[in-house]
Amino acid sequence: METPEKTVCRLRVNGDERECAVTAGTTLLEALRYELGLTGSKQGCDKGDCGACTVLVDGRPVLSCITLALNAEGREVTTVEGLAERGRPHPLQDAFDRTGGAQCGFCTPGVLMSAYALLNRNPDPTRDEIAHALSGNLCRCTGYTKIFEAVELAAREIRERR
Amino acid sequence: MSDVLKKGGMAVPKGRMMPREDRLKPPQWEDGRTGPPNGGEFTTIGKRNRKVEGLAKVTGRAVYADDLALPRMIHAKLLRSIHAHARIVSIDASAALAMPGVHAVITGKDLPGFFGIIPWTEDEQPLAEKKARYVGDAIAAVAADTELLAEEALRAIRVEYEVLPAVTDVDEALAHPELQVNEKASEGNISKQVRLEFGPVDAALANSDEVVEAEYWYEGSTHAPIEPHCCVAELDATGFLTVWSSTQVAHYLHRDLAKILGLPTQRVRVIQPVVGGAFGGKSEPFSLEFCAAKLAMLTGRPVKILYTREEVFYAHRGRHPMRMRYRTGIRRDGKLTGTDAVVHLDGGAYSSFGLVTTYYSGQLLTAPYALPAYRFDSTRLFTNKPACGPKRGHGSVQPRFAFESQLDRLAEAIGMDPIEVRRRNFIGENVKTVNGLRVTSNGFLQCLEAVERESGWKKKFRRLPYGRGVGVAGSMYITGTNYCIYPNEMPQAAVQIKLDRSGRATVFSGCSDIGQGVDSVLAYVVCEELGLELRDVRVVAADTDLTPVDLGSYSSRETFMVGNACLDAARELRGKIAATLAGLWGVPKGEIVLAGGVACASSDPREKAMSVKDAFQAAEAKHGTLGATGWYQSPKLGGDYRGGTIGASPAYSFTAHVAEVECDPETGVVDVKTIWVAHDCGRALNPVGVEGQMEGSAYMGFAEALMETHTFKPAGAAFPFGLHHGPSLLDYRIPTSLDTPELRSIVIESVDPEGPYGAKEAGEGPLHPSIPAIANAIYDALGVRCERLPFDAPAVYRLLKAGGARERWEKARTQAGRA
Numbered sequence: 001m002e003t004p005e006k007t008v009c010r011l012r013v014n015g016d017e018r019e020c021a022v023t024a025g026t027t028l029l030e031a032l033r034y035e036l037g038l039t040g041s042k043q044g045c046d047k048g049d050c051g052a053c054t055v056l057v058d059g060r061p062v063l064s065c066i067t068l069a070l071n072a073e074g075r076e077v078t079t080v081e082g083l084a085e086r087g088r089p090h091p092l093q094d095a096f097d098r099t100g101g102a103q104c105g106f107c108t109p110g111v112l113m114s115a116y117a118l119l120n121r122n123p124d125p126t127r128d129e130i131a132h133a134l135s136g137n138l139c140r141c142t143g144y145t146k147i148f149e150a151v152e153l154a155a156r157e158i159r160e161r162r
Numbered sequence: 163m164s165d166v167l168k169k170g171g172m173a174v175p176k177g178r179m180m181p182r183e184d185r186l187k188p189p190q191w192e193d194g195r196t197g198p199p200n201g202g203e204f205t206t207i208g209k210r211n212r213k214v215e216g217l218a219k220v221t222g223r224a225v226y227a228d229d230l231a232l233p234r235m236i237h238a239k240l241l242r243s244i245h246a247h248a249r250i251v252s253i254d255a256s257a258a259l260a261m262p263g264v265h266a267v268i269t270g271k272d273l274p275g276f277f278g279i280i281p282w283t284e285d286e287q288p289l290a291e292k293k294a295r296y297v298g299d300a301i302a303a304v305a306a307d308t309e310l311l312a313e314e315a316l317r318a319i320r321v322e323y324e325v326l327p328a329v330t331d332v333d334e335a336l337a338h339p340e341l342q343v344n345e346k347a348s349e350g351n352i353s354k355q356v357r358l359e360f361g362p363v364d365a366a367l368a369n370s371d372e373v374v375e376a377e378y379w380y381e382g383s384t385h386a387p388i389e390p391h392c393c394v395a396e397l398d399a400t401g402f403l404t405v406w407s408s409t410q411v412a413h414y415l416h417r418d419l420a421k422i423l424g425l426p427t428q429r430v431r432v433i434q435p436v437v438g439g440a441f442g443g444k445s446e447p448f449s450l451e452f453c454a455a456k457l458a459m460l461t462g463r464p465v466k467i468l469y470t471r472e473e474v475f476y477a478h479r480g481r482h483p484m485r486m487r488y489r490t491g492i493r494r495d496g497k498l499t500g501t502d503a504v505v506h507l508d509g510g511a512y513s514s515f516g517l518v519t520t521y522y523s524g525q526l527l528t529a530p531y532a533l534p535a536y537r538f539d540s541t542r543l544f545t546n547k548p549a550c551g552p553k554r555g556h557g558s559v560q561p562r563f564a565f566e567s568q569l570d571r572l573a574e575a576i577g578m579d580p581i582e583v584r585r586r587n588f589i590g591e592n593v594k595t596v597n598g599l600r601v602t603s604n605g606f607l608q609c610l611e612a613v614e615r616e617s618g619w620k621k622k623f624r625r626l627p628y629g630r631g632v633g634v635a636g637s638m639y640i641t642g643t644n645y646c647i648y649p650n651e652m653p654q655a656a657v658q659i660k661l662d663r664s665g666r667a668t669v670f671s672g673c674s675d676i677g678q679g680v681d682s683v684l685a686y687v688v689c690e691e692l693g694l695e696l697r698d699v700r701v702v703a704a705d706t707d708l709t710p711v712d713l714g715s716y717s718s719r720e721t722f723m724v725g726n727a728c729l730d731a732a733r734e735l736r737g738k739i740a741a742t743l744a745g746l747w748g749v750p751k752g753e754i755v756l757a758g759g760v761a762c763a764s765s766d767p768r769e770k771a772m773s774v775k776d777a778f779q780a781a782e783a784k785h786g787t788l789g790a791t792g793w794y795q796s797p798k799l800g801g802d803y804r805g806g807t808i809g810a811s812p813a814y815s816f817t818a819h820v821a822e823v824e825c826d827p828e829t830g831v832v833d834v835k836t837i838w839v840a841h842d843c844g845r846a847l848n849p850v851g852v853e854g855q856m857e858g859s860a861y862m863g864f865a866e867a868l869m870e871t872h873t874f875k876p877a878g879a880a881f882p883f884g885l886h887h888g889p890s891l892l893d894y895r896i897p898t899s900l901d902t903p904e905l906r907s908i909v910i911e912s913v914d915p916e917g918p919y920g921a922k923e924a925g926e927g928p929l930h931p932s933i934p935a936i937a938n939a940i941y942d943a944l945g946v947r948c949e950r951l952p953f954d955a956p957a958v959y960r961l962l963k964a965g966g967a968r969e970r971w972e973k974a975r976t977q978a979g980r981a
Contacts, residue, residue: 033228033229039228039229042388044388045891046470047471047890049892079222080220081221081223084221089220093217093221096216097217097220099850100213101220102213104387104437104439104440104677105220105224105677106226106387106388106438108219109222130899131899131900132899138891138896140441140858140862141677141854142858143857143859143902145857145905
């Protein structure tokens, strides 16, 4: 097998300027997890079915396992590691912890990123709107009930804080 | 099947078991083990607490197996059979080995031993050596610099197969014993057969007012945890092997690794990192762990194997497809008379837990209702498909669907409300079932009342317009088994607690947290007993070097067994602290209170008080270094017959569901609106965790009822039999947030006399009634009986088109109006 040629990929992740060597076929998820050490984003299916790899690119949720790393150059990438502010968990993260929104926790980073994007565009979503926003993130543990409760709790707390 | 089993059933050879009176017995506490240690109120137990690892998970810091990277680590991939049944004539890996960056190739000859989770049915090799038994059976492994290169190298391996006819289902397996799938079968394709009869079944059925006979089909389903199986193996310079694996049974993996690799157990260490879901699907060793370890030993490099999602589907070990024929009788007063069940299980190519599954398909049906006479005849068959094993509610979800459907039919036959029928047959507390299971605490009646009330049952049942309906179902489940997978008299669960002068407690346990929260349960127990804040307890778990043996996360055993072990260790330490402070303050030991980080005497809490940290230091000064061990060993339980210990548990949980559905009579689309779940978990140590288990269980049952099918394609022109119908999370349809019904959990606390603070299981029991409750609701809505899973639109449409639905629906209403 020919060794595929690598190029330098410059990514802006969670506010940091990062560089890594990638091939043309390296996905954003692979670059984040295996090149940059940001293992918070998870691989559940590697083909865009489960949503565990969801990150934000320019504020919009994307599936990083079917996004090429080089296509994310020059854009703002946010991962679950970027949600905490000065080491303090984001209200969404705290709410997931308090309500039992994370059981095994493997889908949680992706769910959090979808929920974070939702609350940024809609600070007071209905349960139906939450269910729609999270419908690309499969959770196998919770039956989604506690996830809905967590997003509602976080939305309320963020609104009250403002 | 081995001689041991033939001669002595599940018992060990004579002479190795201790007499009953010498068996380990847990310590007795003056006030039992169900109440708060300080008297009055609990401080931590029963509160809506966080989990110990919760913040690590939500901030992306929790480390799962695939998050590990070791220096010089290489990657391996497995070559899998493309035939469902084929003799392996030869494997030529020379071209693969010649590729630059390829480090090693192994085949079945390199790992010749047989393993299996049940010691009597060891019938698997890490890499199939002489014969492949299903599409996807692993036959070789390659280690290379990168995953991509390892995959490329797989394609360079030449395998010569001699293709054999495939056995595709239970009927073929029975009809063609000469096409033997698994040579370890005792005869033909029979993996296990169990025939047990309790009471005079034929006479009971003959003396019934109504007898209902029907056949049910439970399609297989798989666990589909979001984390694929992954492991990393490393051999150090002294020849010591460490394996990190996404397993839920580190101890059993430890034993099998040592056995297959020919290493002494004391030179093998298994570490379970954070596990991303399991549901029974990671409860036995898989090819990846043996292969990664062997390749690490051959290359001297750390080796990682990560299954693709497709491989996870083929690794399987999920719910057995079951064909269940039931005859059940009832008297006009609503009392059940007898049940006769004939069950065929499609086991796939290997035994897995199948011996136990075959027993569970009958043994776990004998509560919450009193069955005066019961017979089951269960046969597990080998077929050329991925092996089935334990999925949440192991072996008993399928018969529960059949039986609770039977109850619905019987209730209609005698014109009685189905909740009332269930109530009249309630088995009660502190009783023995017909098959000899000891039932102690039992909150089933309260569960029934709760779902009846909360769902508005009386206003809905047989009263909603055509297309809408409600259905009820009940169940029971084990809280751990009294029988260890391999016979021994050592504890089933254990902890060590270290207290030190820093004011912190560390709990070490081999228990396996797979998301259900057992690590947190241990922390709650320690907080309650020693008066610590949750943040001051650390839990070190599932590392065979650091932690005492626990048998792992299966059969809903962890909270009960390791929770009890932890309670005993914490109480021993509490006793030392209380004795120290009582002496210091001149008060009776019973006055010492440890709560919220403070130690005090209840008679004078202002003057006689100090921080728990100071109390630890005082106790350390008096007693020396503070540590304690605790262990759990269940009492000897079960019926006095071969297999009588299987299904015997120190406590049983009970559940009732009501499901409400809205169906489209034109298309057959079923929309489950709400499931009310009432579950008797003994005592909820953390209601958030218990509710989470109840909701997750009800969700998973709903998913099996309506959406999930783990099925295989027949042979086509271009491909052989045995390809999975859709081995991806898109094609295998697991419910999204939009599909899942509203789940309403109601926690019922019966306070079990032997559970830690009265706790029982909550992880598996609440799944059982989902499927029959939905089936019974569909009958109430449409007048059609769903006897085959899944109840998807085409299936319901066919039942509607078969005719008579509307007439049955009208008749049921008229009859209910008369009753």
